[in-house]
Amino acid sequence: MMLSKNEQKIYSRHLRLNEIGAEGQEKLKQAKVLVVGAGGLGCPVLQYLTAAGVGTIGIVDGDVVDVSNLQRQILYAFEDVGKAKAKCASNRLKSLNPFVKFKVYQEFLTNENALGLFKKYDIIVDGSDNFQTRYLCNDTAVITNKPLVFGSIFKFEGQVTVFNYNNGPTYRCLYPTPPSPGAVPSCSDIGVLGVLPGIVGSYQANETLKMILGIGEVLSGKLLTFNALTMNQMSFNFNKNEAINIQVLEDNYDVFCGLPQVDEEITLEVFNGKKMAYNLLDVRDHWERAQDSIGGKHIPLNELPARYTEIEINKPVVVYCKSGIRSKRAIEFLEAAIPNTSFINLKDGIG
Known part of the structure; x- marks a missing residue:
């Protein structure tokens, strides 16, 4: 597979590297990489893989761009708010490198489509x-x-590694069981430094390029940690657990990870069509409520144990948050605290 004259110009800095050259660049052109998630980490990964000339890039993401994403998800602009991330990302990336093929999957990764x-x-x-x-x-x-x-990223800290490289250690070797629900808050709950996913995502892109090119030492069996406040970077070794034998997928990864299961859910569209049939409970934080609200009683999740008696239960109660996760945890508590009351989760939250 020969490089065109335009491709040679684009990749000229790669071609001058003895470790890459024309042969390595052609390896990149033939490579196929799937990126799961086009958010904070996915954006820099996608940008650098595209710029490097990876031939085929798949983008899996069922989410839409939210204005709160713009602080760190650098592929998007204000005019993209409300649009599908995977499609917006591919459109932007095509203008960066027209020689890359993009496969867009406007869906979340599930048991049904993953394999x-x-x-x-x-x-x-x-x-x-x-x-x-x-x-x-x-x-x-x-x-x-x-x-x-x-x-992965958490506030000011990040982690990078490569799993299952040449039958090496896997995620379960490092983390055999998931943490208890709520033990590790998401960035939507506690925030994240905007530049951090750019740093960590660049490391991920680097590992991907090294594997394609067959150069350097791959971060297999090593967990690289980075602290953006101290600029400390450390590497920890971990071994493959030969006792772990993965042959089939879990039936339900939400259940496996201990996420609360709710009996009833309602979409925002359906709720808006018959608001008077329900009472509404917002379990987001105070600052989120100040920014945006669809109304209802406001009791932040961490205040529920002390204030749940304030909830009116003469009608079924629709519980909502940003993404539908905290509201599920709220319902798990409320169903035990107020039996014989109908609590309904607002599916996917209000965004």
Whole structure:
């Protein structure tokens, strides 16, 4: 597969590197990489893989752009708010490098689609922000025998490693069981330094390029940690647990990760059509309420144990938050505290 004259101009700085050259650049052109999540981590990964000339890039994300994403998800602009992330990302990336093919999957990764998607690609990059998707990515990568480039962020700190590289250690070797629900808050709950996912995502892109090119030392069996406040960077070794044998996917990764299960959910569209039939409870934080609200009683999740008696229960109660996760935890508590009362989760929250 020869490089065109325009491609040679674009990749000229790669071609001058003895470790890459024309042969390495052609390896990049033939490579197929699937990026799970086009958010904070996925954006820099996608930008650098596109700029480097990875031939085929798949983008899996069922989310839409929210204005709060713009602080760190650098592929998007104000005019993209409300639009599908995967599509917006591919449109932006096509203008960066017209020689890259993009496969857009406007859906979330699930048990139903994961195996089929992973089989089409050489390397998987996990840019997800929740434990159920991380375990699903890991298990699917093991079953399909694909290396998985992992990254995670928490406030000012990040982690990077590569799982299942040449049958090396996996995510479950490092984290055999998920943390208890709520033990590790999401960035929507506690915030994150905007530049951090750019740093960690760049590390993920670097690991991906090294594997494609066959150069350097891959971060397999090593967890790299980074602190943006102190600029300390450390690497920890971990071994493969031979006792872990992954042959099939879990039936339900939400259940596996201990997420509360609710009996009833309602979409915002359906709720808006019959508001008078319900009481409404907002369990978001005070600052979130000040920014945006669809009304109802406001009791932040951490205040529920002391204030749940304030809730009017003469009608079914629709409980909402930003994404539908905290509201599920609220319902789990409320169903035990106020039996014989109907609590309904607002599916996917108000965004």
